[in-house]
Amino acid sequence: MCGLVGLFDTREERPVGRALLEAMNDRLYHRGPDGSGTHLEPGLGLGHRRLAIIDLDGGDQPLFSEDGSVAVVYNGEIYNFRELAEQLRNRGYRFRTRCDTEVIVHAWREWGKDCVHRFRGMFAFAVWDRAHRTVFLARDRIGIKPLHYAVLEDGTLAFASELKALLLHPGLSRELDYRAVEEYFAYGYIPDPKTILKGVHKLPPGHRLTVRRGAPVPAPEPYWDVPFSDGGTAPDERAAGEELGGYLAEAVSIRRIADVPVGAFLSGGVDSSAVVAMLAQADDEPVRTCSISFGDPRFNEASHAAHVAERYGTDHSVQEVNPQDFDLVDRLAGIYDEPFADSSAMPTYRVCEQARKRVTVALSGDGGDENFAGYRRYRWHLHEEGVRRHVPQALRGPLFGSLAAVYPKLNRAPRIFRAKATLESVSRPSLEAYLDNMGVVPDSIRARLFTPRFRQALQGYHAAEVLRGHAENAPEHPLSQVQYLDMKTYLPGDILTKVDRASMANSLEVRVPVLDHHFVEWAAGLPPELKYHRGEGKYLFKKAMRPHLPDEVLYRRKMGFAVPLDEWFRGPLRDKVREALLGPILQDTGIFRREALEGLLEQHQSGKWDHSAVLWSLLMFAAFLRQLEKEPVVAREELHGDYATP
Incomplete structure (x- = not known):
C-alpha cells in the first residue's frame, strides 16, 4: 500500500517546482514509510511513498518502462499480477522486478486505457505516457483505494491519494463547496465525486480519466458497474451456497500473497468471522487475528471473536478500548482531511493501530452487508416500499403525513414503536425516505439548522440528488436498488x-x-430472495457459512462498531461539544442558525432527545474547519523551478 502525488501541465511544458512536489509527497509519509521517489521533467512531476508488501527490494516508484517512455505511480495490490506478467512476457515484454507495479506499465503499453479490465484487485494509479503526452488516472471498481484531483486555473492537473497533499499547492482554492456541505450533513460523509472543496474531485470508483496535453480535460469515464440481475430462475440453494463458499475461499486465498506478515481483523461479526475461517483453513500457520473490546456490553463483541479464534486456533490479540477514548476527536480531522461523521472511525483507528504492531497486511470483512443485504435498514425499506407501491404518492403524502403529525415522537423506543418515523418515511418518495433512514441529519433538522442565507446559496439543491443520479442505472427490485445505491455511495x-x-x-x-x-x-446476479428471506438478511451467506461457523455467531443480533456518543455528550464531552457548536468556528461560516444549535444541545444534554449523531457531525465539521485553518501551503515561488532531465 502506498501514496501517490502528481502535477501535470495540461497546456505546455513549464517546469514543476521540486520543493512543491517533494512537500506534497512527504505529506503522505504515513501511507508509505518504507521508501520515497520523485521524478520531474518538463511539465510533469510524479511522487510516490512506498509501503513495501511484495518484492521488498524492488518495485521502487515512479517505475519506468525499459525505454523510459512510460512511468507509473500506484497505490494498491493487483492479485492476478503473476498471470498478467506471464501473458505480457508471451507478448515480448521483459520484466526487471517481481512486483505488480511493473505489470501496470506493460499492460498500459499493450492495452491502453482498457488495461483496467485486466486487473483484479484494489488500485489507484497514474500512468505518464511521454510519447502521447498523456496522463491516465484510474481507480478500482469498488473504490477501495482513493484518488483526488483538481484542474487549477493555470492548467495544472494536480492529483494525490489524499486531499492533504493537494492542500499544499498555492494555486488550490480552499473555498467550501456548499453542495458538499449539504451532502455531508445528510449522509455523514461527502459522496464521490465531490470533496468539501470547490474544484477538487474524487475520481469515482470504476472510473478512468485520460488527460492529454493541449486538449481540454474531459470528464471521467466509467469502465465498470455492479451488474445486478433480478430476473431468471433462482439457482438451487444448496449449490449456490457451495458456490458462494468457493468464491469466498478463493478471494481470501489470493489475498494471502505478500512478503510481509499477514493477519485479519476479527470483530466477532459474521463477515470478519467468515474471512478468518477461510484464511485459517488455507494457512498452515496460526492466523494472527486482532480485535478490540469495549467495557459497554452494548458494543462489545469480544466474546464472539474469542469463540471464533478458539475454534480456528488463531494467534489472537485483544485490546480493550477506553470507553472515554475521545482523545482522537481532533486527530480524526487530520486523518480524514474533510468532514467525516462515522464515529466508528475511532475504534477502527484503534484496531488498525493494534494490528500494525503484529502485521503489515490485514484482511477485513467489509462489504458483506452491501453484497448480501445485511443492514437492518433494508428490512424497513422493503416494508415501506410495499406500502408505496400500492398507494399513490398523491394520496400517500397527505394521508401518512397527517398521521405522522399527530403521532407522538418516541425516538428512544424500539423501532417497532416509533410509528411517527415510519409514517413520515412512508409519506415521502422512496429515495428521499431511504436517505432519511440511512442518513445522519434528517431533512427536518437540516431545515432548522441551516441559515436562510446558506439555503439560498444552495439554490434548491438537495442531497437526495446524489441518489437520484445513481438510481438512473439501478435495478428495479427495491432491495437490489438500495443495495446498488449503497455500493455507489x-x-x-x-x-x-x-x-x-x-x-x-x-x-x-x-x-x-x-x-x-x-x-x-456473482452475488449481484443472485435473486433478492436468496439475500433477504423471511426477515433474515445475508440469508444465503449465513447458510453457506454454517459448516464453518457456529449459529451463535451467524444468527445473533447485529451489534455494529459504535461508541457511546450519547453518554459522552452528556458527560465528559459536554463542554467540548458546547464550545465547538456555539463558538466562533461554526458561527463565522454563516451556515448555521445559533438558536437551532442551542436547541439541539439543550434537548440532548437534558436527556429529552438523542441527537448524538447530529451533534457528532457538527463536532467533526468544526474540527475540520480548525484543521483547514492550520493546513500549510507551499510558498508560491516554489510553484515552478528547476527540473531533472529525464
Whole structure:
C-alpha cells in the first residue's frame, strides 16, 4: 500500500517546482514509510511513498518502462499480477522486478486505457505516457483505494491519494463547496465525486480519466458497474451456497500473497468471522487475528471473536478500548482531511493501530452487508416500499403525513414503536425516505439548522440528488436498488474511506476479499430472495457459512462498531461539544442558525432527545474547519523551478 502525488501541465511544458512536489509527497509519509521517489521533467512531476508488501527490494516508484517512455505511480495490490506478467512476457515484454507495479506499465503499453479490465484487485494509479503526452488516472471498481484531483486555473492537473497533499499547492482554492456541505450533513460523509472543496474531485470508483496535453480535460469515464440481475430462475440453494463458499475461499486465498506478515481483523461479526475461517483453513500457520473490546456490553463483541479464534486456533490479540477514548476527536480531522461523521472511525483507528504492531497486511470483512443485504435498514425499506407501491404518492403524502403529525415522537423506543418515523418515511418518495433512514441529519433538522442565507446559496439543491443520479442505472427490485445505491455511495464514501484512512494512518494495508469484483458480480446476479428471506438478511451467506461457523455467531443480533456518543455528550464531552457548536468556528461560516444549535444541545444534554449523531457531525465539521485553518501551503515561488532531465 502506498501514496501517490502528481502535477501535470495540461497546456505546455513549464517546469514543476521540486520543493512543491517533494512537500506534497512527504505529506503522505504515513501511507508509505518504507521508501520515497520523485521524478520531474518538463511539465510533469510524479511522487510516490512506498509501503513495501511484495518484492521488498524492488518495485521502487515512479517505475519506468525499459525505454523510459512510460512511468507509473500506484497505490494498491493487483492479485492476478503473476498471470498478467506471464501473458505480457508471451507478448515480448521483459520484466526487471517481481512486483505488480511493473505489470501496470506493460499492460498500459499493450492495452491502453482498457488495461483496467485486466486487473483484479484494489488500485489507484497514474500512468505518464511521454510519447502521447498523456496522463491516465484510474481507480478500482469498488473504490477501495482513493484518488483526488483538481484542474487549477493555470492548467495544472494536480492529483494525490489524499486531499492533504493537494492542500499544499498555492494555486488550490480552499473555498467550501456548499453542495458538499449539504451532502455531508445528510449522509455523514461527502459522496464521490465531490470533496468539501470547490474544484477538487474524487475520481469515482470504476472510473478512468485520460488527460492529454493541449486538449481540454474531459470528464471521467466509467469502465465498470455492479451488474445486478433480478430476473431468471433462482439457482438451487444448496449449490449456490457451495458456490458462494468457493468464491469466498478463493478471494481470501489470493489475498494471502505478500512478503510481509499477514493477519485479519476479527470483530466477532459474521463477515470478519467468515474471512478468518477461510484464511485459517488455507494457512498452515496460526492466523494472527486482532480485535478490540469495549467495557459497554452494548458494543462489545469480544466474546464472539474469542469463540471464533478458539475454534480456528488463531494467534489472537485483544485490546480493550477506553470507553472515554475521545482523545482522537481532533486527530480524526487530520486523518480524514474533510468532514467525516462515522464515529466508528475511532475504534477502527484503534484496531488498525493494534494490528500494525503484529502485521503489515490485514484482511477485513467489509462489504458483506452491501453484497448480501445485511443492514437492518433494508428490512424497513422493503416494508415501506410495499406500502408505496400500492398507494399513490398523491394520496400517500397527505394521508401518512397527517398521521405522522399527530403521532407522538418516541425516538428512544424500539423501532417497532416509533410509528411517527415510519409514517413520515412512508409519506415521502422512496429515495428521499431511504436517505432519511440511512442518513445522519434528517431533512427536518437540516431545515432548522441551516441559515436562510446558506439555503439560498444552495439554490434548491438537495442531497437526495446524489441518489437520484445513481438510481438512473439501478435495478428495479427495491432491495437490489438500495443495495446498488449503497455500493455507489455508502460503501466507498463511508466504509472504505474509513478503513483506508484509519489503516494508512498506521501504515497498515487492509485487503477486502468480500469485495473481490468477481465475487461482487456473482452475488449481484443472485435473486433478492436468496439475500433477504423471511426477515433474515445475508440469508444465503449465513447458510453457506454454517459448516464453518457456529449459529451463535451467524444468527445473533447485529451489534455494529459504535461508541457511546450519547453518554459522552452528556458527560465528559459536554463542554467540548458546547464550545465547538456555539463558538466562533461554526458561527463565522454563516451556515448555521445559533438558536437551532442551542436547541439541539439543550434537548440532548437534558436527556429529552438523542441527537448524538447530529451533534457528532457538527463536532467533526468544526474540527475540520480548525484543521483547514492550520493546513500549510507551499510558498508560491516554489510553484515552478528547476527540473531533472529525464
